[in-house]
Amino acid sequence: MSTRQQVTHSLRETVRAGESWMLDSRKASYGVAVLRIGFGAILAVQLAVTWPDRHLAWGAGRSFAQGRVDTDDFPAALDALFSGSSPGVLFDLQYLLLLALAVALMLGWRARLVVPLVLVGYVALVRTNPFIGDGGMQLMRIVLVYLLIADTSGRWSIDARRRERRHPGESRARLGWPGTLLHNTAVLLIAFQIFVVYVASAMYKIQGGLWQHGSAIYYVFQLDEFSTWPEVTAWLSGSGTLITVLTYSAVFVQLFFPFLLLRRGTRVVALVAITGMHLGIGLLMGLMYFSLTMIAIDAIFVRDVTYVTVSTRVARWWRERRARRRAGISPPGAASAAEEHRTTVPADA
């Protein structure tokens, strides 16, 4: 084969692989389901926890923020929702409706309808108080827009169950290839968006003297607003080496995140490290919603086969545990446990 033939051949192969990726199956179908469940849960928990504070956060009591709401870029039509001047009962009803929608999102009930409703409700709610906000809120808004075109309830949802019950054994992919194309485009957009978040925030950190010096995390821990667990952060701040390791790993894990995904071994390292980082930030700095939002989005980078393996295993473990409970027998010995893992084969690897 001549060089030119070889190049055209491999180009054609690449194009074909790309076409197949985009059109033949819905990518990250479990990951997107986890993302949907995560977003629903995060939003529901936030709304529930903030319920006692809801009027100060987004209701009549946030009148101090109205000047910024009046001058923001969002369409004026959104003013109708969560208006500061509407009666408290109406506000409460809207709030509870959004909470119910968040739960519906989590359960995957009528997701094609619920996702746009959640997006509108969420944007309308959080824009009413720009003084409450963090990167997680920006990101949830953006990713919800992408989810408009994704098949979020293809797995682990009431929708999927209902479809299975009505048409057992049939392909679950509704809307045919256009649905698949849109879903995969959404997956691409979400992945790109999270890459931008990680790489950009790392690139901006690189420019800072405290990040270079390796003491940035120490300063964050000293602030009133992030002193959620002052005892723990004071203890962590004692060791200069620990602070430097935390500071540098925060930068490098974010900076290299997209490319660490390229290979299985490094992907596992990247996902474990970044999840650990988010949990640390969430717990120690009181930024749990932000952290959970990031973790939910990172879920799309875990392959479907991994989700299937894990869920099969968990399901079997649960069944066996129940069976043992019922029969009242003691746990099986080491020998049968060793045998058990040999037979663990992913269902549709």
Place this chain on the structure above:
Amino acid sequence: MEKSPARPVRARVAMVVALAVAGFHMIGTFFYTAPSTPATAEVGGPFTAHMRPYFGQSWRIFAPDPQTIDLRIWVRAAYDSPTGEQTMTDWVNLSEVFNAQVHHAVLPARTWRIPVSLHRYHSGALEDLSDTQQAVAFADHTGAEGREALRDALLGAGASVSTVESYQRAEDALYELGSNAAWVLWPDVAPGAVQMSTSTQGVVPFSERHTTGVQRPAESFVRLGWRAPLESTAAERAGFAEAFGRYVP
């Protein structure tokens, strides 16, 4: 040799369109989040026109350097005592009141960062004023006409209409929070005026954290003038008090 799966032409066309739209948006996201370059100025415009408000984003998170100072907001009120004397309350640190909510909380209510954000918003607007204009903001403008008096004084000090508008928007936010807080903090008095102050305080530098007896640097205050309490409806005041009242120790 090449057996492509039966794929309708319109699927291929749709894919190209979808990828083109996604690619366009990705380029826009890059231009929007990256520092401004000559390329942003020359070709970035069309790509980023659709970004706001739904795709608005900034990822300078704790960057280039994390904040190393605490940002606080203080309030006090002036009122006429039963004997008719002008009396002033002590200063109250609103940031402390809000921050207490997040201590040892894994899933805190969403309200706790309001004072810090408000501090940033106000100091940003204040920095846009010149020294003489800032002096106007530090002076008292009380009474029913106080807001207009402040505006005229700022305009008189050479501030542009848009600068004055954005400064007053920031100050109103600050004083409305302060006024609503004052009603809760001093329920027995009717404040005739409120005064706000913002403050910053650095932390112990990393290299000195093990030094015995080391103190944080002194807190530095930006004291604004007295203003009339901002008008708010009963519902607004009640909505604020409902949550804030629980915070106050």
Place this chain on the structure above:
Amino acid sequence: MTSSTVATVRDYVSERVDAGLTWVTAARRATYGTSLVRLAFGVGAVVYLLVNFQNRHYLWGDAARWVSPRDANGGFGWPFTFFAGGSGATELTVKYLLLFVVACLFTVGWHTRWMAPAMLLLWTSLLESNPLTGDQSDNIFRILLFYFCFADIAGRWSLDARRRARRLATYGAPRPLGRLGSPTLNSRVSEAGTLVHNFAVITAGAQICMIYVASGLYKAQGARWQDGTAIFYPMQLSHYRPWPALNDLLVSNSFMVAAVTYFAVFIQLFFPLLLLRRTTRIIAIVGVLAMHAGIGLFMGLPFFSLFIMAGDCIFVRDSTFRGMEERVRQRFGRDRRPAGMADGPTARRTAAPETAGSRG
């Protein structure tokens, strides 16, 4: 559930460890890349010595003693003192010619095991005796050549390779000790050589990755790199304008300037991780090669570019080089190699993805 998860993790780890051990022991890696480093370093050194022959007294001889006050031989002591402190006219010429001969022999791969350290000593001695003439390429050259003294950099395209092939044909097995030693000893020495070679390759690869990431990180801190105008500035400096018309053409379009500036930062910063997968590896290697070719051409730093470009080649797999060699041979006539030098039919296929990093 727990026990099977632990077992899966254990299996995975042991499988990875086995793959790693196989990688370092089963064969010499990057034999073409390291040979290319030898050729590039050798040719670069030969050309450098030829070009500077006229000026040798002024640069490194007694005529260069004026640098002595800030000299101290670049901080290098014995054994890098061959040229230290200047030399008389005849003495310098003799030493210079000695280095020239060593460089030539190194290039053609004649007893490279000895020529490589000799080259390292003499070359470093020469360059460090006048610290005013150096640039970053001296460090890259010296550090990589030090690692490659432990590697087999004469595996391809060299006199050593020719001799080895002849011995292989005679003895039917590798004979690193030639006629000496038993077959077992020879095979042990060969295996040890493979291990050391592969670790030298890993070390050199890590060094190159660190060079790229560090320079990417330092650039990212600079305002001119952030605002996308950085490459404009060096090209305004008279000593980085070898082709003024070309330089001006490149910087005339500010979109181009910004694109090249950002490209330079990102390709360096992400270089090591782009190597993880075949497609991105091709992008990374072609990217840095293009960048350094550009630096060499636009900024008049040919030796710097040549040396680091040669270093980049160790990341290209042998099968790729073999495929290229094959194709070149098909196009430009018949195979003129001695019979033993061919790799045998199994190794002769075109760039097969046998070790492609497409796992997972």
